[in-house]
Amino acid sequence: xxxxxxxxxxxxxxxxxxxxxxxxxxxxxxxxxxxxxxxxxxxxxxxxxxxxxxxxxxxxxxxxxxxxxxxxxxxxxxxxxxxxxxxxxxxxxxxxxxxxxxxxxxxxxxxxxxxxxxxxxxxxxxxxxxxxxxxxxxxxxxxxxxxxxxxxxxxxxxxxxxxxxxxxxxxxxxxxxxxxxxxxxxxxxxxxxxxxxxxxxxxxxxxxxxxxxxxxxxxxxxxxxxxxxxxxxxxxxxxxxxxxxxxxxxxxxxxxxxxxxxxxxxxxxxxxxxxxxxxxxxxxxxxxxxxxxxxxxxxxxxxxxxxxxxxxxxxxxxxxxxxxxxxxxxxxxxxx
Amino acid sequence: xxxxxxxxxxxxxxxxxxxxxxxxxxxxxxxxxxxxxxxxxxxxxxxxxxxxxxxxxxxxxxxxxxxxxxxxxxxxxxxxxxxxxxxxxxxxxxxxxxxxxxxxxxxxxxxxxxxxxxxxxxxxxxxxxxxxxxxxxxxxxxxxxxxxxxxxxxxxxxxxxxxxxxxxxxxxxxxxxxxxxxxxxxxxxxxxxxxxxxxxxxxxxxxxxxxxxxxxxxxxxxxxxxxxxxxxxxxxxxxxxxxxxxxxxxxxxxxxxxxxxxxxxxxxxxxxxxxxxxxxxxxxxxxxxxxxxxxxxxxxxxxxxxxxxxxxxxxxxxxxxxxxxxxxxxxxxxxxxxxxxxxxxxxxxxxxxxxxxxxxxxxxxxxxxxxxxxxxxxxxxxxxxxxxxxxxxxxxxxxxxxxxxxxxxxxxxxxxxxxxxxxxxxxxxxxxxxxxxxxxxxxxxxxxxxxxxxxxxxxxxxxxxxxxxxxxxxxxxxxxxxxxxxxxxxxxxxxxxxxxxxxxxxxxxxxxxxxxxxxxxxxxxxxxxxxxxxxxxxxxxxxxxxxxxxxxx
Numbered sequence: 001x002x003x004x005x006x007x008x009x010x011x012x013x014x015x016x017x018x019x020x021x022x023x024x025x026x027x028x029x030x031x032x033x034x035x036x037x038x039x040x041x042x043x044x045x046x047x048x049x050x051x052x053x054x055x056x057x058x059x060x061x062x063x064x065x066x067x068x069x070x071x072x073x074x075x076x077x078x079x080x081x082x083x084x085x086x087x088x089x090x091x092x093x094x095x096x097x098x099x100x101x102x103x104x105x106x107x108x109x110x111x112x113x114x115x116x117x118x119x120x121x122x123x124x125x126x127x128x129x130x131x132x133x134x135x136x137x138x139x140x141x142x143x144x145x146x147x148x149x150x151x152x153x154x155x156x157x158x159x160x161x162x163x164x165x166x167x168x169x170x171x172x173x174x175x176x177x178x179x180x181x182x183x184x185x186x187x188x189x190x191x192x193x194x195x196x197x198x199x200x201x202x203x204x205x206x207x208x209x210x211x212x213x214x215x216x217x218x219x220x221x222x223x224x225x226x227x228x229x230x231x232x233x234x235x236x237x238x239x240x241x242x243x244x245x246x247x248x249x250x251x252x253x254x255x256x257x258x259x260x261x262x263x264x265x266x267x268x269x270x271x272x273x274x275x276x277x278x279x280x281x282x283x284x285x286x287x288x289x290x291x292x293x294x295x296x297x298x299x300x301x302x303x304x305x306x307x308x309x310x311x312x313x314x315x316x317x318x319x320x321x322x323x324x325x326x327x328x329x330x331x332x333x334x335x336x
Numbered sequence: 337x338x339x340x341x342x343x344x345x346x347x348x349x350x351x352x353x354x355x356x357x358x359x360x361x362x363x364x365x366x367x368x369x370x371x372x373x374x375x376x377x378x379x380x381x382x383x384x385x386x387x388x389x390x391x392x393x394x395x396x397x398x399x400x401x402x403x404x405x406x407x408x409x410x411x412x413x414x415x416x417x418x419x420x421x422x423x424x425x426x427x428x429x430x431x432x433x434x435x436x437x438x439x440x441x442x443x444x445x446x447x448x449x450x451x452x453x454x455x456x457x458x459x460x461x462x463x464x465x466x467x468x469x470x471x472x473x474x475x476x477x478x479x480x481x482x483x484x485x486x487x488x489x490x491x492x493x494x495x496x497x498x499x500x501x502x503x504x505x506x507x508x509x510x511x512x513x514x515x516x517x518x519x520x521x522x523x524x525x526x527x528x529x530x531x532x533x534x535x536x537x538x539x540x541x542x543x544x545x546x547x548x549x550x551x552x553x554x555x556x557x558x559x560x561x562x563x564x565x566x567x568x569x570x571x572x573x574x575x576x577x578x579x580x581x582x583x584x585x586x587x588x589x590x591x592x593x594x595x596x597x598x599x600x601x602x603x604x605x606x607x608x609x610x611x612x613x614x615x616x617x618x619x620x621x622x623x624x625x626x627x628x629x630x631x632x633x634x635x636x637x638x639x640x641x642x643x644x645x646x647x648x649x650x651x652x653x654x655x656x657x658x659x660x661x662x663x664x665x666x667x668x669x670x671x672x673x674x675x676x677x678x679x680x681x682x683x684x685x686x687x688x689x690x691x692x693x694x695x696x697x698x699x700x701x702x703x704x705x706x707x708x709x710x711x712x713x714x715x716x717x718x719x720x721x722x723x724x725x726x727x728x729x730x731x732x733x734x735x736x737x738x739x740x741x742x743x744x745x746x747x748x749x750x751x752x753x754x755x756x757x758x759x760x761x762x763x764x765x766x767x768x769x770x771x772x773x774x775x776x777x778x779x780x781x782x783x784x785x786x787x788x789x790x791x792x793x794x795x796x797x798x799x800x801x802x803x804x805x806x807x808x809x810x811x812x813x814x815x816x817x818x819x820x821x822x823x824x825x826x827x828x829x830x831x832x833x834x835x836x837x838x839x840x841x842x843x844x845x846x847x848x849x850x851x852x853x854x855x856x857x858x859x860x861x862x863x864x865x866x867x868x869x870x871x872x873x874x875x876x877x878x879x880x881x882x883x884x885x886x887x888x889x
Contacts, residue, residue, distance in 0.1 A: 139588035144605055151581060160654045191717020191740035194729040195657050204654060213720045220728035227654065258659040262647035265655035312714045314740075328739060331655040334577050334644030336637055 005200070013248035016239040019104065020111035026098040027073065027109055031086040034069070034117055041068035042142055044124045045113055047096075047106035048072060050283075051128045052079040053276060056178045058128050059088065065132065066141035067124065071117060073109045075100050092117075101288075104242075111239050118234035122146040125230050125244050126268060129181070132159060132230065133321050134266030135332040148335055150233065156247065157231040158255030159266035162188050162329065163209045164318065165273040165310040174275045181271035187315040188269075189213065190327045193226065203227060203246040203253035210310040228268055229255055264333030267324055273310065339364050339445050340425035342414035344407070345433035346371035346400060348606035349382040352433030358616050360391035362441045365422040368392065369410045372399040393421055403485055407519075407551040408544065415528055426452065429522040434603035435572065436585075436611060440620040444571070444599045448522070455527050455563045458517030458570045459556040472496070476548040477514040478505040485548075509543050511536075517556040520572035520602070523563075530562035531555065573598040573630050575637040578644055583637050587611055592636065598628040650742075650767075652735055666731075667738045667767045672747040672841050673816075675805075676776030676823070679751065680830075681853040685709075691849075692841050694745030700737075701730065701754040716740035723755075730757040738767075747841075752777060752801035763808040768816035770809065771837050774802055775823035775878025782864045783856060792871050802877050822879025830855060861886040 037043070044067045048055070059070070070091040074082040085093040096109050103109055114123055124142075126132060134145055134157070149157060164185040166173060173184050193208035204227045212223035228244045232252060239248050246253050257263045316327070324330045341359050343366055345352040356366045368386070370379055386392045395417040400406045415428055427448045437444070448454075462474040472479075479499045483491040499505065508514060534540065540558065544550045559566060573596060575583045582603045585593060587610040593601055594614075604611055647656045650668020658664060672692070678684040689696040689709070698707030706721040708714075713721050717740030719733065720726075726733045738746060750762070750770075762768050777798045781791050809818045819840060826833050835849050862885030865875055875881075 136586070136588060140586050140605075141607070143607065144586060147605065148584065151584075152577075152579060158654050189718035191736050192719045193653075193736070194732045195652055195654070196729075197657065197659075204657060206654060210718070212725065213718060213722075217720060217722040217725050220725050256653075256655050256657050257644075257647065258657055258662065260647050260656070260658050260662055260664045261645050262643055262651075262653075262656040264644075265653070312718055313712075314714055314716050314718045328648065328651045328653050331647075331653065332640065332643060333655065334640050336583060336640035 009200075009248060009250055012241070013237070013239055016107075016111060016241055016248065017115070017237070020108045020115060020239065023098065023103050023108040024112045026096050026103065027094040027112065028097065030074070030082055030093040030095050031091065033090070033092045034071075036090075037069050037117065037121070040121075042066060042122045042124065042146060043069050043071060043118055044126065045071045045110050045118070046073070046126060046128055047075060047110060048077065048081055048085075048128050049075045049100070050077045050079045050081060050280070052077070052081045052084055053175065053177050054128045054181075055081065055084055057180060059091075060178075061131055062124075063090070065137065066143050071113050073106065073113065075106065075109075107240050107243060114234050114238070114240075115236045119236040121234055122149075123232055123234045125232075125240065129272045129274075130161065130230075130268040130270055131182075132266060132268055133324065133330070134159070135264060135321055135325060135330060135335055137266075137321055145335075146231070146233070149231075155233050156229050156252040156255055157264070157266060158204075158227070158229050159231065159268050160193075160206050160329075161209075161226040161228055161270045162267045162324075163211055163226075163270045163272065163310075164188050165210055165315075167309065167311045167315075169309050170273045171275045171278055181274055182269065182318060185271055185273055186318045187311055188318060190314070190316040190329065193329075194220075197258070198246070198253075200250075201241070201246045201248075201253055202250045203229070204256055213312075214308075214310055229253060230268060231266075262331045262333055264335050265331050267321075267330050269318070338422075338424055339427045339429060339441070339448055340418045340422050341366045341429045341431050342411060342418055343368045343431050343433060343435075344371075344400075344410055344414070345369065345382075346374060348433055349378060351604070351606045351612065353382060353386055354612060354616065355431075355433070355436060356386060356392055357389065358437065359441055360389050363391070364441055364445070365391045365393070365418065365425060367395050367414045367418040367421070369395050369414045370397055371410075372397040393417060401484070403549045403551075405545045405550050408554045411551070411555075412532060416532060419525060419529060419532075426525050427522055428525065428528055429571070429600075430520055431572065431600060432520070432602055434606070435520075435600050436602070436604045436615055437600050438573070438593050438596065438598050438615055440618060442620040447599070451567075453524060453526075454565045454567050455521070455523045455559055456567045456569065456571045457521035457523060457556060457559050457563075459515040459560055459566060459568050460517055462514050462516060472548055473516070474514065475500075476516070476553060477508050479548070480504075480506065480546055481548045506546075509536075509539065512540070512557050512561055514553065515556045515560050516552050517568070518570040518572070518574060519551045520570050520574055520600075521555060521559075522571050523555065523559060527559055527563045531558045534558075534562075571599050571628065573601040573628070573633065574603070575633065577637070578641050583640075585611060590614060592633055596628065596630050596633055597626040598630055650735065650739055652732060652739075665766055666761070667735055667765055668742050669738055669745070670767045670769065671738060671745065673750045673762055673768055673770045674747065674772075674837075675750050675770065676773030676826075677771075677837075678749050679776035679780040680773065680823075680826070680856070682856070683853055685749070687851075687853045688747065690851075691838055692745070692747065694747060695741065697746065697748040699750065699754050700734070700748040701726070701750060701756075701758060703753075703755055706733075707749075727755055727757065730755065731761045734758055734761070745841075752798040752805065756801060756805070759805055759808050763811065763814045763816050763818075766815040769840055770816050770818045771840060772805075772809070772818075772820045773823055773826045773833075774806060774820060775799075775875060776826075777802070778823065778865060778868075778875055778878050779856065779858070779861070782858075782861055788867070788871070792868060792873050795868060795875065796873050799873075799875065799877055806877070822877060824879030824881045827858075827881070827885075858886045863887075 072085050072093045073096050075096045085091050165187050166185045189209045196205045198205055206227040207223040216223035225245050230244050241248055359366050395413040398406050398410045485492050544554045547553050577583055585604050587608045649665055685696050695709045697709045700706050705723050706726050719737055862883045865881055866883035
């Protein structure tokens with residue numbers, strides 16, 4: 001049985017690699033600075049669409065953490081996103097022509113770039129509204145983490161999504177370019193997350209948070225998955241299979257301990273719920289290029305118009321990683 | 337007389353050079369061994385930059401693999417070169433390229449000047465060693481280890497097992513008794529010379545060549561043979577994690593390191609600029625000399641190892657999700673579950689909250705919604721009272737609630753009318769105290785005054801559920817503290833029972849209960865039960881309550 005499953009997993013991995021290979025021609029290079037990538041550089045891969053307003057802060061945040069080079073895939077932006085990215089000295093940018101949906105929500109493109117440029121690099125794959133936080137991130141650059149992971153023979157690092165929201169309605173305070181989105185949306189749900197191990201891919205399936213509470217209370221099984229493995233010491237044979245929720249080979253998904261111990265983990269602060277979302281939600285709904293028929297965006301479009309707030313009495317206000325550690329959302333593991 | 341360093345380097349050359357220069361400039365000669373596996377591209381500029389310094393030399397290079405003899409050989413080469421080239425060296429300090437002096441080297445030199453004959457080397461008999469991660473202590477000396485632990489783990493383990501089974505082994509040479517200890521030592525010239533110039537050195541080297549991790553055994557064992565005065569501790573602060581690799585120090589450890597008063601620490605993260613700048617830049621302290629005191633750092637790292645190995649009890653998170661068969665405690669704090677009391681007493685919640693404090697919820701698993709204390713719609717951690725959400729993963733709902741409210745005792749009501757999915761979980765949880773009055777639902781039904789056929793079928797279904805619950809509680813796998821009374825036992829002496837119940841939660845209290853909730857009017861209750869029986873529904877969990885119960889009151 002074990003052999004059969006392993007073989008199935010191998011086929012599946014091959015399938016994803018083949019898809020990525022097949023979609024490579026959809027990527028047209030706009031600015032290729034990949035020659036500047038040095039041997040041990042930390043890379044960041046990100047797919048964007050009309051995110052011009054979010055980019056300055058995003059780049060600032062990750063440069064500060066110590067990302068050395070950015071690989072962007074622009075999927076048909078019309079707001080100057082690619083023009084902005086092309087001018088950045090540490091960014092390489094591609095334009096993807098094909099359908100977002102039919103390229104597995106951008107994962108085929110991402111897998112292709114990772115295979116081509118990520119081999120033997122630590123690679124962080126995030127969205128433009130996700131901000132990576134890990135233990136000691138206020139005093140140690142991301143390189144300290146990857147050095148430690150490498151010395152501990154750990155190849156992948158888990159970081160679940162933590163949805164951040166404003167206290168008032170999402171549309172109440174407009175987001176300004178360059179602004180820290182957490183100034184507007186510093187609140188989060190601290191302890192209503194539920195977990196299940198995926199028996200096949202071995203990843204955790206995490207749900208909960210404000211979206212489950214406010215939008216999916218009556219159909220919790222359909223609430224968005226929050227588990228992510230964004231940081232991986234990439235190898236050309238690796239592949240993401242479903243967004244960054246799971247990888248193959250599946251050993252990479254074991255970012256948790258199941259013997260009562262605790263493995264080190266981080267979080268992706270998910271600053272999705274800003275005023276820019278409402279416009280986006282309407283557009284994405286029209287475009288129909290998102291997961292499960294854009295079920296999520298449909299829910300947002302409705303909820304955001306009502307000027308409803310996700311905030312409740314027990315919402316926590318974000319302070320720093322230590323707070324998340326005490327709450328149990330992230331763990332230092334044996335990193336001290 | 338002075339102090340000399342042997343420095344083993346294989347990476348982070350700029351930092352190694354920085355530290356070597358620091359020592360050399362302060363009159364302490366340094367002999368550097370660079371791993372032969374290092375590429376000339378890295379080695380050359382490093383060596384060429386340091387060579388002009390008269391206090392820095394390089395010794396013959398060996399290709400070093402962790403856990404093998406090569407490491408001892410490299411150390412021997414370095415020590416020989418140091419002793420030969422710098423005749424005024426009295427103490428030899430073994431360091432690595434990732435070491436950083438925490439106190440000015442002048443202080444270390446003065447410390448050693450006060451103890452000119454002392455060898456600082458951790459050297460412990462194999463019986464007392466507890467820190468090996470491979471579980472091999474004495475066997476390091478008596479088995480053979482032809483396979484690499486890092487690259488050929490299966491062969492390594494298999495061959496160890498095979499030798500154990502077949503009783504194979506080799507003899508420890510005469511004249512030495514095996515000792516183990518930290519690789520990082522500081523020995524006197526006389527001890528080191530005795531070891532390196534011993535007439536039987538060739539024989540010893542041949543023996544230790546096949547000892548497992550000889551760098552933690554060779555000098556540690558032989559120093560016992562020649563030294564006049566051994567201080568069995570390392571002057572280098574170095575701690576190991578669960579995987580047996582050294583903990584690494586970063587900029588945010590600065591204060592901790594400063595307060596440790598240790599002389600040298602390893603390993604330092606090569607990019608910890610603040611640590612290097614601070615410690616290499618400080619002037620000797622005129623204040624009285626303190627003894628090294630690594631206790632605080634010890635505590636930090638052992639806490640950290642424990643966190644990885646055992647985690648935080650009762651936490652489920654993305655880094656910790658115990659498997660279904662895992663046998664530990666799944667909740668973080670003691671809590672109490674009451675069954676049946678609120679069927680008997682109308683205002684039981686309020687009374688209980690006054691008596692035992694903490695947060696007293698209603699029926700957390702009520703089919704309609706989670707009845708949080710005070711009728712709240714959302715509890716700590718933003719846990720919703722929505723029944724669908726709760727019933728999606730009911731055990732995790734409870735685990736999460738207990739975790740989010742830690743520090744405050746939680747109690748809740750749980751009866752046969754509730755969603756029963758957590759029943760088994762409650763029974764198996766050693767943190768749960770379950771106090772149940774079985775058959776209490778009959779009191780509620782009695783007071784409800786509804787259509788009797790509806791009452792009859794509800795009673796049947798409640799009793800069925802309750803019997804299954806009792807079975808859970810009586811199972812051998814039950815770890816909860818369980819007290820079960822039948823309704824008739826309870827009604828015999830309600831005051832006594834409530835007193836007992838409060839003591840179960842709060843511990844013994846010599847004061848008697850002064851205020852108990854008022855028992856409802858049970859006139860005709862015996863008759864009611866008899867009618868149930870007559871209708872064909874036999875109440876068993878109530879215990880034996882005669883038909884005339886309540887007649888005389």
